Amino acid sequence: MQLGTEGYSPATLRKVLHATARDSFQQASVDLAALAGLTISSSHLQRLALRFGSEWAAHRDAEVQAFQQKKLRVAYRAAPQVASVMLDGGRLQTRADDAGSGVSDPQWREFKAASLETLRSQVQTADPQPQPPGRYRDRQQVARLAAELKAARGGAAAPSGGRRRRSRRRSRRRLPRPRKVVRTVVATLADSERFGWQVAAEVHRRGLHKAGRKACVCDGQKYNWSIWQMHLVMLGFVPILDFLHLLVYLYAAAGAAEGKGSDAAWVLYEAWLALAWSGRVGALLKALRVVGERLGKPPAQAKEDDPRRVVWEAVGYVEGNRDKMRYPQYRRLGLPISSAGVESVIKQLNRRVKGTEKFWAEGGAEALLQVRAAYLSEDGRFERYGEMPRPRGRAVGGGRLGRT
Amino acid sequence: MNDTPPPDRDELRRRFLAEAATAFDLMFDKHLASDLVTFDQREQRALDLGQQLVLALLQQHANHDPAADPDAQQQPCCPRCHRPGRRVTPPGQPLPARRLTTCAGEVRLRRARYRCTTCRVVFFPPG
Numbered sequence: 001m002q003l004g005t006e007g008y009s010p011a012t013l014r015k016v017l018h019a020t021a022r023d024s025f026q027q028a029s030v031d032l033a034a035l036a037g038l039t040i041s042s043s044h045l046q047r048l049a050l051r052f053g054s055e056w057a058a059h060r061d062a063e064v065q066a067f068q069q070k071k072l073r074v075a076y077r078a079a080p081q082v083a084s085v086m087l088d089g090g091r092l093q094t095r096a097d098d099a100g101s102g103v104s105d106p107q108w109r110e111f112k113a114a115s116l117e118t119l120r121s122q123v124q125t126a127d128p129q130p131q132p133p134g135r136y137r138d139r140q141q142v143a144r145l146a147a148e149l150k151a152a153r154g155g156a157a158a159p160s161g162g163r164r165r166r167s168r169r170r171s172r173r174r175l176p177r178p179r180k181v182v183r184t185v186v187a188t189l190a191d192s193e194r195f196g197w198q199v200a201a202e203v204h205r206r207g208l209h210k211a212g213r214k215a216c217v218c219d220g221q222k223y224n225w226s227i228w229q230m231h232l233v234m235l236g237f238v239p240i241l242d243f244l245h246l247l248v249y250l251y252a253a254a255g256a257a258e259g260k261g262s263d264a265a266w267v268l269y270e271a272w273l274a275l276a277w278s279g280r281v282g283a284l285l286k287a288l289r290v291v292g293e294r295l296g297k298p299p300a301q302a303k304e305d306d307p308r309r310v311v312w313e314a315v316g317y318v319e320g321n322r323d324k325m326r327y328p329q330y331r332r333l334g335l336p337i338s339s340a341g342v343e344s345v346i347k348q349l350n351r352r353v354k355g356t357e358k359f360w361a362e363g364g365a366e367a368l369l370q371v372r373a374a375y376l377s378e379d380g381r382f383e384r385y386g387e388m389p390r391p392r393g394r395a396v397g398g399g400r401l402g403r404t
Numbered sequence: 405m406n407d408t409p410p411p412d413r414d415e416l417r418r419r420f421l422a423e424a425a426t427a428f429d430l431m432f433d434k435h436l437a438s439d440l441v442t443f444d445q446r447e448q449r450a451l452d453l454g455q456q457l458v459l460a461l462l463q464q465h466a467n468h469d470p471a472a473d474p475d476a477q478q479q480p481c482c483p484r485c486h487r488p489g490r491r492v493t494p495p496g497q498p499l500p501a502r503r504l505t506t507c508a509g510e511v512r513l514r515r516a517r518y519r520c521t522t523c524r525v526v527f528f529p530p531g
Binding site: 001003007008009011012015036037038 | 466502503504505506507509
């Protein structure tokens with residue numbers, strides 16, 4: 001009957017995992033009682049979620065091993081039209097594993113996440129959007145975007161408020177942008193090498209390497225491009241520097257050069273934005289360097305917000321990624337130019353694993369990331385994992401094997 | 405083997421229909437009609453009665469499974485080492501029940517119990 005030793009039917013366990021993937025164990029316990037009539041304590045839910053998460057992590061590792069041995073099967077027959085792999089990192093707090101109850105040795109740890117998407121888009125003969133979209137030319141929106149991305153990098157909560165509602169008319173207008181079909185998520189606390197193999201195995205399992213057009217979209221983080229170089233470049237994935245991160249660098253540099261929030265800074269930002277959007281990287285670099293030379297080189301001990309440092313960081317960012325900034329060509333090919341997909345995934349993972357009161361043991365964090373990643377994946381991973389044979393574990397809860 | 409033969413399909417059907425009839429009577433009982441005024445009260449009663457029927461159906465079907473009480477020739481294998489286990493439930497004794505929480509409530513699965521002397525685990529037949 002494919003029953004585990006937990007004392008719950010498979011359908012009940014699916015509900016349990018769904019609830020624990022969505023919210024804290026305490027809230028899941030309340031939700032299950034109210035919505036499904038299931039009375040399960042929060043600590044018991046935690047044991048169940050971590051047990052399943054650990055099993056799924058082991059299954060993922062087995063898939064990676066099979067992939068390394070060239071034995072992993074492609075799970076989809078039809079090749080997708082367009083595929084994208086987006087990589088990024090988030091942060092959560094850990095505590096010492098063997099220190100008993102309470103929080104000992106709290107630390108921030110980075111987890112890595114990938115959003116693997118199949119997309120639908122058309123190849124165009126000319127750039128379908130030669131001008132930057134309105135939201136990148138809206139002072140309020142750009143300031144909010146810059147603050148959000150900066151907060152995401154620093155581990156702080158993103159600022160809220162100030163979001164302007166789109167007008168109905170505008171939201172109805174469909175620009176020829178790539179549209180997501182199916183997304184799956186890979187998330188782990190492992191190092192970038194192991195993460196790279198996990199992403200490569202998922203790309204293979206989903207047959208994304210067979211797509212007609214494919215892209216790898218990331219910010220300038222070095223390990224992202226190492227993963228692309230090791231696993232994706234030979235599969236034909238086009239490297240694309242995330243436009244949102246570039247925009248934030250340009251906005252910060254313009255503010256540093258002309259005064260944050262000033263009209264002159266906005267004019268300078270708009271000029272740089274136009275150059276970046278049209279893929280004129282040489283001209284952009286030249287313009288940035290002119291400003292950099294005017295301010296001078298930053299001293300070694302310059303503060304993080306020193307204008308000279310901010311501008312030269314932007315120069316370095318553009319210089320280091322200039323071969324991944326052919327945006328008109330990417331738009332013509334119907335490829336995504338922003339990593340908004342993985343930014344959204346990070347936000348959704350954070351919502352479950354990050355919080356001022358959440359401190360995870362390493363194994364627990366890895367297990368819960370698997371449960372949350374399965375919840376965020378749109379390929380029926382919950383059901384697929386549910387059908388797999390499971391290792392026999394100890395019974396969870398007392399008296400479940402008792403005689404009556 | 406259990407001495408009391410498992411009820412046959414017709415007997416199970418008769419029992420289930422009797423329970424369904426009881427549920428129907430409880431829903432339409434004139435004396436209990438005063439408790440079923442609002443839609444919420446009616447919905448709650450119907451759900452409770454339906455849930456009891458779901459549990460009865462599920463429990464009967466699972467316990468009626470021949471694999472629940474294999475005969476002496478069949479020796480279920482240990483889920484860890486896959487060697488044949490030794491029967492713990494003595495012949496003639498009622499089968500021990502295992503509590504299982506389902507979406508409809510708790511059911512009691514009756515299964516013969518086996519032991520693996522190598523792995524030192526007690527297990528139930530997989531069927």
